[in-house]
Amino acid sequence: ANVATRGYKTLSTLKKMDINPVATDGDGTTQSLLLSLEEFDFKGKKVMVQLHGEKAPRLIKFLEDRGAHVFKVLPYQHIAPNSEIVKKLCNELMNNEIDAVCFTTAIQVRSLFDFAKEHDYYQEIRQVFKEQVVAVAVGKVTAEALKEEEIQRIIVPEKERMGAMIIELSRFYAN
Known part of the structure; x- marks a missing residue:
C-alpha cells in the first residue's frame, strides 16, 4: 500500500518503521498535504484515512472528488465538553x-x-x-x-x- 502522512510526529514514527510515504505535508497542514496529493490518480482506488478525532472534511472531499472510495478509521473520538x-x-x-x-x-x-x-x-x-x-x-x-x-x-x-x-x-x- 502507498502511504501519505501529515504531521512530523507521524512521519517520524513511520520512518522508524522503515515506511516511506509517497506524499507528505510540507508544513504540517492539511492544505499542504492536499497539494502533495494532487499528482496522484485516485479514480477507483480504495483509500483508507485514519482520522484523529475529527472528520477531516476537506481531505475526504478531495479524495472523493478525485474518484476514491474512502474508508474512514476513527481510533480516537472527540468528546464534546460540557x-x-x-x-x-x-x-x-x-x-x-x-x-x-x-x-x-x-x-x-x-x-x-x-x-x-x-x-x-x-x-x-x-x-x-x-x-x-x-x-x-x-x-x-x-x-x-x-x-x-x-x-x-x-x-x-x-x-x-x-x-x-x-x-x-x-x-x-x-x-
Missing part, C-alpha cells in the same frame, strides 16, 4: 472578560465555533476575536482551523509546543 462550560466561555468572551484563548488542537477550534453557531453566538464570537480577544494556536494545523473560521488575530509559536505557545503569548503582552 455545554454549560462552553456557554460560560462564550458569555465571558462576549462580556470582554477574556483577553486570549489558547487552542491546542483544531478540534477545540471547531468545537467552540460549532457551539457558537448552534446557539446563535457565532457572529458575535468572531467579532470578539477580531477586535479584542487574541487567539493563540499551538501550531500551524490549529492556526489553519482558526483561519477557516476567518479569525486573523492569531499568535502561533515557531516551535509547535505548548510551552512555546505560552512564551509567545507572554511576549505579545510584554510588547
Whole structure:
C-alpha cells in the first residue's frame, strides 16, 4: 500500500518503521498535504484515512472528488465538553472578560465555533476575536482551523509546543 502522512510526529514514527510515504505535508497542514496529493490518480482506488478525532472534511472531499472510495478509521473520538462550560466561555468572551484563548488542537477550534453557531453566538464570537480577544494556536494545523473560521488575530509559536505557545503569548503582552 502507498502511504501519505501529515504531521512530523507521524512521519517520524513511520520512518522508524522503515515506511516511506509517497506524499507528505510540507508544513504540517492539511492544505499542504492536499497539494502533495494532487499528482496522484485516485479514480477507483480504495483509500483508507485514519482520522484523529475529527472528520477531516476537506481531505475526504478531495479524495472523493478525485474518484476514491474512502474508508474512514476513527481510533480516537472527540468528546464534546460540557455545554454549560462552553456557554460560560462564550458569555465571558462576549462580556470582554477574556483577553486570549489558547487552542491546542483544531478540534477545540471547531468545537467552540460549532457551539457558537448552534446557539446563535457565532457572529458575535468572531467579532470578539477580531477586535479584542487574541487567539493563540499551538501550531500551524490549529492556526489553519482558526483561519477557516476567518479569525486573523492569531499568535502561533515557531516551535509547535505548548510551552512555546505560552512564551509567545507572554511576549505579545510584554510588547
